[in-house]
Amino acid sequence: MRGLRGRADRVAAPVRIAVAVRRLHPDAVLPRYSTDGDAGADLTSVAEVTLRPGCRALVPTGLALSLPPGTVGLVHPRSGLAARHGVTVVNAPGTVDSGYRGEVLVNLVNLDPTDEFTVHVGDRIAQLVVQEYFHADFSEVDSLPGSARGETGHGSTGGFGAAGLP
């Protein structure tokens, strides 16, 4: 808990951490925050890829990273691409493990029902959010502590039809 309180103390500015980046392709662009307040650093394509409606592709960034132990890179969609073209990340958010040394790939899908979409070299296709994470020590128990929510979920607080759900 001490660590969590420490984080609350430093909300005014993001913590800066060094991340080594290897360029695997001459057109690769290092991840970049567009403005100071951005959580995600833009990831850029090194390939031209055309996505037909409903199709997906692993789009290369030409970059390999060494994220510090205890951190993870999460590959999030760009809202502009999603809103304007229906193009998003299939496995959002993609997980780039700190131990991963391969090329960061973005699994883009074109959800537009009619229009194809072409990614060009240098296009910003996704954003990488670097976060800390915990490792849980999972231990089996016979019963769990009580909570306000209990076992309810899947729309139990209302707002959507619950037909067919427990």
Ligand SMILES: O=c1ccn([C@H]2C[C@H](O)[C@@H](COP(=O)(O)OP(=O)(O)OP(=O)(O)O)O2)c(=O)[nH]1
């Ligand atoms: O959007 C993504 C998601 C993952 N990766 C890379 C980094 C990550 O560390 C590795 C494995 O990802 P993940 O653990 O999600 O894949 P998996 O399907 O569980 O494969 P594995 O069995 O290799 O863990 O693939 C990417 O380049 N982009």
